[in-house]
Amino acid sequence: MNLKEIHKSMDKLNNLLELFYQKYQEQDKENIFLELVKNKKKYTWDDVYTNINKLSEEISKNIERGDRCLIISENRPEWMIIDLSIMLSEGITVPAYTTYVERDYEYIIDDCTPSLVFVSNNAQYEKIKNIIPKKKFIKKIIFLDEINNQSNETNLNINDIFKKKDFKFKNFFNLKIKRNDIACIIYTSGTQGNPKGVMLSHGGILSNCDGACNLIKKFTSKRPKFLTWLPLSHSYEHTVQFVQIALGAKVFYAENIDKLIKNMVDCSPELMTAVPRFYQNLYQKINMTFSNYKGLKKFLVNQTVKLGRKKLDKRTFSLSDNLINFICEKLVRKKIKKQFGGNLKAFISGGGALDKEVGSFLNAIGLPTLQGYGLTETSPVVSCNSIDEIKVETVGRPFKENLVKIANDGEILVKGENVMLGYWKNERETNKVLKNGWLSTGDVGEFDGEFLKITDRKKDIIITPGGDNISPIKIENDLNKSDLIEQSLVFGDNKPYLVSLLVLSKEYKETIKEKIQEEIDKINKNLSKIEKIKRFIIIKDQFTIENNMMTPTLKLKRYKIINTYKQELEKLF
Secondary structure (H helix, E strand, O other), X not given: OOHHHHOOOHHHOOOXXXXXXXXXXXXXXXXXXXXXXXXXXXXXXXXXXXXXXXXXXXXXXXXXXXXXXXXXXXXXXXXXXXXHHHHHOOOEEEEEOOOOOHHHHHHHHHHHOOOEEEEOOHHHHHHHOOOHHHOOOOOEXXXXXXXXXXXOOOOEEHHHHHOOOOOOOOOOOOOOXXXXXXXXXXXXXXXXXXXXXXXXXXXXXXXXXXXXXXXXXXXXXXXXXXXXXXXXOOHHHHHHHHHHHHOOOEEEEOOXXXXXXXXXXXXXXXXXXXXXXXXXXXXXXXXXHHHOOOHHXXXXXXXXXXXXXXXXXXXOXXXXXXXXHHHHHHHHHXXXXXXXXXXXXXXXXXXXXXXXXXXXXXXXXXXXXXXXXXXXXXXXXXXXXXXOEOOOXXXXXXXXXXXXXXXXXXXXXXXXXXXXXXXXXXXXXXXXXXXXXXXXXXXXEEEEOXXXXXXXXXXXXXXXXXXXXXXXXXHHHHHHOOOOEEEEEEEOOOOOOEEEEEEEOHHHOOOOHHHHHHHHHHHHOOOOXXXXXXXXXXXXXXXXXXXXXXXXXXXXXXXXXXXXXXXXXXXXX
């Protein structure tokens, strides 16, 4: 079978393995495909292809078609190899967040009953070692690193499998896997209770890749560099893997969020996907630096922001605007880009609402930031802004591969191949959100011409005694833009007024309450009467993944926070 015969467009492919094999055939096999920034561990395209075959041979000895295989690992090159090997063995990948604690793992293991478990290191193994002996359906554990005190001889190390010389290559174009077969079960982050297992199909992810590639190809090089740091257990980054394959990209795996900017300088990526919290922090840091400038420097950064926003709004430049903007481009934007590796073509924001002020600021200073929208249940992207037409207050046009409409109550409904097959073993919850092929997203929105705009989250809306609907996220975004405030939560459902929990920025931990009140008064001036924060309390502990107050993609677990601080909040009324 020659290359011309097997080359198919994405909508003609049967599964994600065909996509990988097609792209593998097009590459220089010795090109580096995957690289871990931490220790410069590298895999060529040929290494990846060979190791997928070796690992699949081992997996096939332990699973039947449709069996689940759990992955508990930080982002690293082996993650993609494991994912594709499970699929090649006709199994179903189940990724789990490494931030989970023992009870979370037990819940997911009981729910999906995996035959195989992949575990990265000692820290992760410690969390599950007491669970595994109780679960007779687990046949084997495959470790990615050396594990201390692991006595079960039937368990394996992935590096021993990769060293095997005796193995057979499988035919990727002769598989029984169809587009509507389950590729993975990705558990929701559980902002409203126990996580649900979202069944995503091969066709759903391929459809999403198609839309993403059409968007990205417009502004990237032939072999774009990606920096990956969002957990691969999240549907957003999980699908990005296959976009990287489709683009023949070079993929760098970042060390951690604290070293992200340093890693960007090290590997000069063209593209990086991140959640709104990352951009919010970036906005605060850059703004703080700008506020310390004086004289000509101050003038230039102000002009950079002002003219950048003018260009974003497609307003006409005067002759002097063009001249000043040219100077800003050379002296300000070029320097800012250099701090992010100098090669950045775009940040892509997803996994939550990006504040308009943050989005327009980053675009204005030369860091193109494209806001998209999606959810785990849509594989995950529904829409995204395009580099040649950015409307920061929107989440862009819907991908042509799916249909989007607004219900009578304002809820966004989505239909298409990218929509999930349902929730694993949970028909009741599936039927609640899937009706006649239309997925109820739980988000409220509207169309601005062809552009989709998210206005609220149905479950997060605060309803006043007078029946008014208030978006707490909108107010929290205003609060979080303050230099003094690191995090906030707005509360007041069915209460006479709104109150807030505040976590102060490290630099302002000792700030007196009167100073905070002045800041709240300033923010209140731009809010309507019913949106104003009447009272607040300052709390010491940050909302983090570790204390279970945030999801792994840095969204607030509202119900959890409100329950924890219920007494303090009630005292404010």
